[in-house]
Amino acid sequence: MPEAGATARRGAGLHFSTDAATPSGQDGFEAYHDIYAMVADAVRLDEAFAVEVAAERLDGMILFDRRMRGVAHVRPPRRVLRNGFDHFTAQLVLDGALAVGTPEGERVVGPGEIALIDMSRPMETRAARARILTLSVPRGEVEAAVLEPGRLHGAVLPQERAHLLSGFLRSLLDEMPGYGAADRQRLARVITELLGLALSGAVPQLGPAPEADHAAPARDAVRMAGAAACRRRARLYIDANPAATPEAVARAVGVSRSVLYRAFEPSGGVARAIRARRLARLRSLLARPDEAGRIADLAHACGFTSESDCSRAFKAAYGLSPSEYRRLGREAHAPDVPVRQSFAGLWNDLR
Known part of the structure; x- marks a missing residue:
């Protein structure tokens, strides 16, 4: 991972890397654990642990570009109740693999696929080596796009459903610093439409199929x-x-x-x-x-x-x-x- 000071900013965004020394003198894992403490419990899986994160704000959304090795993120029920997050995340795997666990089971998400996570519910993710684009989306945007948002937790969108959204998110990575607040609002609206398109008809059946009711x-x-x-x-x-x-x-x-x-x-x-x-x-x-x-x-x-x-x-x-x-x-x-x-x-x- 390239070195880039732990407190460096990229354009209007933020950047953190465990390769760089922190002002407090913490080692890389301690610094990352503290940064992520508001969201989840970060767990070092092995000595290969390393993380690099860049974040950009898109109106009411946030786009994170994360390179991870040997790390898990755990949100047990007590943390879900304590921190009050109520948004969804869309986890687009660019490289490697991401294991996503929810009370309904576990899925391994591969390149080009998008895992959907309801942050108001318990979950766990693990990455031996992966690059992930994480889009944090207000709940209202998801509720407006899908009939049963409660069934999305842990669902995985295959490449054929995710490719338009994933292509757009990829294209933003190097372009984001050049856009101001008004342009970012427009970009967020485009993302909302592409997310709605990807989600349409994509809610998985997690339980037994109900009796048919065509109306x-x-x-x-x-x-x-x-x-x-x-x-x-x-x-x-x-x-x-x-x-x-x-x-x-x-x-x-x-x-x-x-x-x-x-x-x-x-x-x-x-x-x-x-x-x-x-x-x-x-x-x-x-x-x-x-x-x-x-x-x-x-x-x-x-x-x-x-x-x-x-x-x-x-x-x-x-x-x-x-x-x-x-x-x-x-x-x-x-x-x-x-x-x-x-x-x-x-x-x-x-x-």
Whole structure:
């Protein structure tokens, strides 16, 4: 693996390599274990262990390019409950092989195939030697693309279904640093469409086949499409009106409260969605080095009525108080920012 300082940045992204010394003096595995601690338990499989990771933000998605030798990543139930991740990952194997284990079983994923992982459920991956492109995708994007997202955990898309998405992701690797925020939003929309195309009709049958009901697929398609449209309209309204209540959202979207609640039920409910958008908005403001407003004023602008409630919710979501997050965000613009904090900022956006 090429050497490239453990805290180096590539364009707008981040980079970590166990080949480079860390400022804290940790060895490569200790440094990587700390970086990944927010997501999973990293396990060294043998003395050949080595990891190199580059990460780029794509609007609400994150694209990781990972070269791995002799490492496993484990998310047991206790960690799933503790860290609150609710997104999906698409693991595209470029080289080598990735073993993916879930409560339903284990699959070995080869080059050109994509493994799908629901981060709200336990899992384990192992790589003796592999290069993996990992795309972290908000749950809402997946729910809008497939009828039964609950059945995707551990599913593997074969090359013939994955080739358009995998080809596009490969093409982004060297081009990403040249794109600004607006262009990355467009790229994220393309990825969403290609992911939806790859997932269409791809949900595996993990249990015994149910008795035939030829009308059920059509009913499910209408129901899921309606719920996805409802969520999209609701999120647009929430982003424009951060102080909105569930009742106000239902009125603005033009549905009953029960319909709105059912649409958001798979991702934890509409109140949770509103709070998550408020917290994400506040986090974005606190990370801006040119934002000097008082935290109480920023919290109010983001829809919170109580600074103390906001602070508790923020710490529960991100592990830091708003003032601590602001301080770390400003330090992140220094060239010697600890890579652990930088990657934590990316992963926090997925919660």
